[in-house]
Each structure stands twice: as structure tokens, then as C-alpha cells.
Amino acid sequence: MRGTSDRIGGVPVARIEALREREAAIFAAARPKSAAAAAEPSGFLDGVPLHWMLDWPMPFRMVVDEARGATITDVDGHRLDDFCLGDTGSMFGHSPAPVARAIRRQAGKGLTYMLPNDDAAAVGRLLVERFGLARWQVATTATDANRFALRLARAVTGRPKILVFNGCYHGAVDETMVRLKDGRPVNRPGLAGEFRDLTQATRIVEFNDIPALEAALAAGDVACVITEPVLTNSCMVLPAPGFHDALRRATRATGTLLLIDETHTISSGLGGYTRTFGLEPDLFVLGKPIAGGVPAAVWGMTDEVAGRWEAYGRIKEPGYSGMGTTLSANPLQFAAMRATLEDVMTAENYARMDRLAGRLQAGLSAAITRSGLPWHVARVGTRVEFICAPGPLGNGAEAEAAHAPALEAAIHLALVNRGCLIAPFHNMMLVSPATTARQVDRLVGAFGAVCAELVGH
Structure with a gap:
């Protein structure tokens, strides 16, 4: 279940809101160029060329300078480990050679x-x-x-x-x-x-x-x-x-x-x-x-x-x-x-991706266990998701009930500020052939730190 009126996913609502507010301020202070771009008239409806871009849970959209392999760099010079990878469109990395x-x-x-x-x-x-x-x-x-x-x-x-x-x-x-x-x-x-x-x-x-x-x-x-x-x-x-x-x-x-x-x-x-x-x-x-x-x-x-x-x-x-x-x-x-x-799209690349996705799944699961949160991790090959509810889920109704938008948005923003980008929808993460073990470990560490903050450790 999403949670009671004072808790979402087992986390007090007040603590989620405090995390979100603090991380939003950190994000905004670190990205003056993206902020200026967001404030400029663009000619686009709602300021974006595709309305899905409004779904990123950030104070304003990052403006991308370039993406290579499994990293993405914004116009303010921040390099992020990219586990969103274009929401699967760049599942094999950005611009494979x-x-x-x-x-x-x-x-x-x-x-x-x-x-x-x-x-x-x-x-x-x-x-x-x-x-x-x-x-x-x-x-x-x-x-x-x-x-x-x-x-x-x-x-x-x-x-x-x-x-x-x-x-x-x-x-x-x-x-x-x-x-x-x-x-x-x-x-x-x-x-x-x-x-x-x-x-x-x-x-x-x-x-x-x-x-x-x-x-x-x-x-x-x-x-x-x-x-x-x-x-x-x-x-x-x-x-x-x-x-x-x-x-x-x-x-x-x-x-x-x-x-x-x-x-x-x-x-x-x-x-x-x-x-x-x-x-x-x-x-x-x-x-x-x-x-x-x-x-x-x-x-x-x-x-x-x-x-x-x-x-x-x-x-x-x-x-x-x-x-x-x-x-x-x-x-x-x-x-x-x-x-x-x-x-x-080769057997060798899939084998490497699968190994690292297993490492990611295990690391996220261990962080959830350490924090005592009632969450779980699901994986299909190189696609990994943490879900802010007990699992496994059995059908679409259970999946809808497990969705925790406010909590997920706060986590997403906190991960961005720690150098990790995941998909803006349903906590999805992908491991590409260009992804490194070091990037996986950074994401696991960042996730563990956020979980610890949410439970007050």
C-alpha cells in the first residue's frame, strides 16, 4: 500500500517533504545555467518540446550538454552516471561507436x-x-x-x-x-x-x-x-x-x-x-x-x-x-x-550487462534491508527497479497501489544531487554495456545514503 496519511512507503510524510525541499534547493543552487534556460521564453507549449519532459521531479529541467556511454553532462558541467538512458531508448549506451x-x-x-x-x-x-x-x-x-x-x-x-x-x-x-x-x-x-x-x-x-x-x-x-x-x-x-x-x-x-x-x-x-x-x-x-x-x-x-x-x-x-x-x-x-x-546487441554485451544488473539489484536490496524499509527490488535482465512497497507484486492493481509519487520524487532528486540519474517514471534503472562497476557502486552508495536519511539514521 502507498501508506497512511502520515506515512508513505513506511516513511513519515514530514521527513519526505523535508528531504525534497532540501534537495530542491541544492539542485537549484548548483544549476544556474539550466535555471536561466528554463526561465527564457522557448516557443514550446509549457516550455518543453515534449510534455513528458515535465515529468522529471526537479525544480526545473536540466539542460543537457552531451551524453556519452553511460554518462550525461548538463550545461552547468555536472556529470551524472546515467541509469535512465533515454528511458530505454539508449539502453546500450549513448551513441554506441x-x-x-x-x-x-x-x-x-x-x-x-x-x-x-x-x-x-x-x-x-x-x-x-x-x-x-x-x-x-x-x-x-x-x-x-x-x-x-x-x-x-x-x-x-x-x-x-x-x-x-x-x-x-x-x-x-x-x-x-x-x-x-x-x-x-x-x-x-x-x-x-x-x-x-x-x-x-x-x-x-x-x-x-x-x-x-x-x-x-x-x-x-x-x-x-x-x-x-x-x-x-x-x-x-x-x-x-x-x-x-x-x-x-x-x-x-x-x-x-x-x-x-x-x-x-x-x-x-x-x-x-x-x-x-x-x-x-x-x-x-x-x-x-x-x-x-x-x-x-x-x-x-x-x-x-x-x-x-x-x-x-x-x-x-x-x-x-x-x-x-x-x-x-x-x-x-x-x-x-x-x-x-x-x-x-550481442551476447557478450548482454552477459556483462546482466552481471552488473545483478550487482545493482543485490546492492539496492541490501540497502533496503539495512534501513528496515518495507520495500523491494525487481529485475528483468538489465532492467532494475526499486519499489517503495512490499513485494513481489502480482498484478496491475497491486502495482498502482504500490506507486508512491511524492516519495519517489524526493528520492529521484536526492540521487541526482549525488550524481546518479534514474528514469523519472517508476524508479527504473538500466545497465548498459558502457556502465562500469564503479558507477553501479556509486548508485548503490547514493541510494543507501538516501534510505538512511529517510529513516533518520
Whole structure:
């Protein structure tokens, strides 16, 4: 639970507020150039080019001067150990050398021409080899990839509905913007300009709840279940033993396609959670880190699904499919994806990342134990999160209840002032190939110091 009125996550509210106030003052005093930039008229709505930038729990946004490897430097000269890494977009470090070389090379050969090249052919083969599915398409964001894959699923099944798990995250796909409230499906709060009841097109059940899943699929009108292998855009929820096997059996028994969205869980290992744990999806989506930070996403399907799509194409009326965007599958994406798949997203890099992520998990857990706080740490491969509540969590409702925004914001700011940057959402930390053991130990030390302050040690 979040806590009582006078405590959050086991910490007195007054102590959280005092930490936040003190750390905000330290942050502001240390960053006059960022403060001046924040005060200048920018021409952007709310002063930022993307409203997500308002979610950083700082008095004002840091202005970045440069990022290299696993460090980020602001305009005031502060170097931070970066464990946010662009919220997964730079999961393999900032500007990996093979990707930077590929971008420079392609920049002299044209950035977009709506035709394939040699890199495209290589990427297609690499995707089949790395992730196992037989046929692929390229998009610019995972949101687009998920949207297109769901459109295909409806087309080939002739079914109208999809199913999602409470607490899921699949980008800005409309059909997934639903949640359970008091056991009833409702639109997620805060949706700007939404004029539909999205629950009419979507069924929603709790993650790890196989009986509810089977009941929701029983009518035979669900085209596709879309899921992350682990709930990640909340307090992390790991699958219960046997959950993925039961999910695959239930979807096959009802003729429902299964889409695995690995945009966050690619941290699991080479080939993502799907390959690491032997999942068998019909459709597969990966965005963010696939091109080393260049906007790109891929979505794949099995031969069987591809055959059904080809059959559908022979009978559908002509016209725009509603799938694809002009700048998708451009040669800059292919150059960056090829370099990432061949030289960055390697077994050797994953092995090193996994070792350091284990070190981080153990260090954070030990700090929590020493402080006596009722918290826990969750990890999926190189992705680590501390959660300010007891665990493990079993579903999206429990994850929502575990979220402690005021406490998390104070911790985040305190870590920044101690030279460590984590994601502004749900306490997420990533270990990259460029991350060092010394950086991990600094983060563990900083976290331990903050925990000690929160409990008054």
C-alpha cells in the first residue's frame, strides 16, 4: 500500500517533504545555467518540446550538454552516471561507436528515399535470426508498430476486440488506454480529447489471472491479446510461474493471436524475453533501443500469420490500409539497426550487462534491508527497479497501489544531487554495456545514503 496519511512507503510524510525541499534547493543552487534556460521564453507549449519532459521531479529541467556511454553532462558541467538512458531508448549506451559510424556513413548517402537498400536486406535477415519470427515490417515508434499489428490481427481473424492486462503499457495505442477501477473496465484517466468509450473495443483483465483471461476469451470475439512479458511501465510485475504457458494455451484454444511487446523487456537478454524464456508469439513488437537511439521500431509475425495476411489481401477492397508512415523504413534506420543488431546487441554485451544488473539489484536490496524499509527490488535482465512497497507484486492493481509519487520524487532528486540519474517514471534503472562497476557502486552508495536519511539514521 502507498501508506497512511502520515506515512508513505513506511516513511513519515514530514521527513519526505523535508528531504525534497532540501534537495530542491541544492539542485537549484548548483544549476544556474539550466535555471536561466528554463526561465527564457522557448516557443514550446509549457516550455518543453515534449510534455513528458515535465515529468522529471526537479525544480526545473536540466539542460543537457552531451551524453556519452553511460554518462550525461548538463550545461552547468555536472556529470551524472546515467541509469535512465533515454528511458530505454539508449539502453546500450549513448551513441554506441558502431551506430555512430553507421549514421555518419549513411548521412552522406541520403536519409530517406522510400526504397530498400543493402542494409535493409541485412536487417531483415538479422531480425529473423535474432527473434525467430519469419516476416517483418519497420515503423518509426513502437506505438505505430503495435497499432499496425493490431490492425492486422483484426483483419486476419475477422474479430473486433483485443485484450490487454490492467497496468499495461503499449505506447499511445488507443485500445490499450483502459484500466480496471473497482473491478470494472473504464477509460484511463487523463486522456486528452478522447471521445470514445474504449472499453467497447477492449477487454481487460489482471496480469497473472488465468481464469479471468480464459473467461474473457471464451466468447471467441477477441482478435489478439497484446502483452508485455513483464508489466514494466508501473511498479514492475513479474509473471507468475506458468503464466506464459497458460496464456499461450488459452489463446491457441480460442483462435486468438498473441502479440508480445518487448519494447521494455528486451533487457531480458539476447532476443528479448521471448527468446530467453522460449515464448511463442504470433506477433512481436520492439521499439526504442533497436536502432541505438534513432527513432525506429519493428514488428514481426509468424509464417502462418503472414499467410493469412496475404489471403486477406487478395479479397479486401483496394485503398489505404491505415498502416505505415512515409518516413518509416528509411535508410538511416536500417544503417543504425544493422549496426545495433550486429555489433551492439550481442551476447557478450548482454552477459556483462546482466552481471552488473545483478550487482545493482543485490546492492539496492541490501540497502533496503539495512534501513528496515518495507520495500523491494525487481529485475528483468538489465532492467532494475526499486519499489517503495512490499513485494513481489502480482498484478496491475497491486502495482498502482504500490506507486508512491511524492516519495519517489524526493528520492529521484536526492540521487541526482549525488550524481546518479534514474528514469523519472517508476524508479527504473538500466545497465548498459558502457556502465562500469564503479558507477553501479556509486548508485548503490547514493541510494543507501538516501534510505538512511529517510529513516533518520
